[in-house]
Amino acid sequence: MNPLVHYALQGQGEGRQLKSQFDIYDYEVKFNLVENQTNYGLPIGVFIHLYYEELAEEIAGYIRNITYPFHVYISTTDEEKKHRIEQAFSAKGVTLVCKVLPNRGWDVAPRVVGFADEIRKYDICLRLHGKKSTHNPEEFGTQWRTYILDELVGSPERVKRIINNLVSRPDLGIIMPRHWDAVRNWIKIGENYEEMKNLLTSINIP
Numbered sequence: 001m002n003p004l005v006h007y008a009l010q011g012q013g014e015g016r017q018l019k020s021q022f023d024i025y026d027y028e029v030k031f032n033l034v035e036n037q038t039n040y041g042l043p044i045g046v047f048i049h050l051y052y053e054e055l056a057e058e059i060a061g062y063i064r065n066i067t068y069p070f071h072v073y074i075s076t077t078d079e080e081k082k083h084r085i086e087q088a089f090s091a092k093g094v095t096l097v098c099k100v101l102p103n104r105g106w107d108v109a110p111r112v113v114g115f116a117d118e119i120r121k122y123d124i125c126l127r128l129h130g131k132k133s134t135h136n137p138e139e140f141g142t143q144w145r146t147y148i149l150d151e152l153v154g155s156p157e158r159v160k161r162i163i164n165n166l167v168s169r170p171d172l173g174i175i176m177p178r179h180w181d182a183v184r185n186w187i188k189i190g191e192n193y194e195e196m197k198n199l200l201t202s203i204n205i206p
Helices: 005-011 053-061 079-090 109-112 138-153 157-168 181-186 194-201
Strands: 044-049 070-076 096-101 124-131
Touching: 044 109, 053 070, 053 138, 070 079, 070 109, 070 124, 079 096, 124 138, 138 157, 138 181
Parallel strands: 044 070, 044 124, 070 096
Antiparallel strands: none
């Protein structure tokens, strides 16, 4: 049952408190990517976490669909992986900065802590990571990863439409694909709510 309906019908009469919940969908703006005529000449920051270095060649191929100036920053977890990633991107003609960083929060800490200074240099950033979802069958992770990459950097035209919309609509903070159909029903805050609340409270954000 919807939690608010349950509270109205039963919980309130039992003296329960209605717990406030953060809902990301309160901030969602749905729109279609349109072909606006805008110019953008600044470099784009491309930030990628590659725990699975064998995906480097695949992702480097997608990055070549960016026809704007860009700088690539990659995090991985050891020197051997770093070497393989550098080789794969070099073979595709893509230069990069690669750092060995702890796999904390998977790709989260490497991006927001490991590349904190670099991110601040860019007005527009692309964030990707090498998704495999190894707790599921291999084809599941492959299809999920391909869907995300196709939606964000699947073609030069797709990249251009995304950049045009970010430039022409300053109210847009993030453009992301719809959740892949196979995982859409899994998306909820769950046990992360208490952790998020405690973290934000520690920096005085209610």
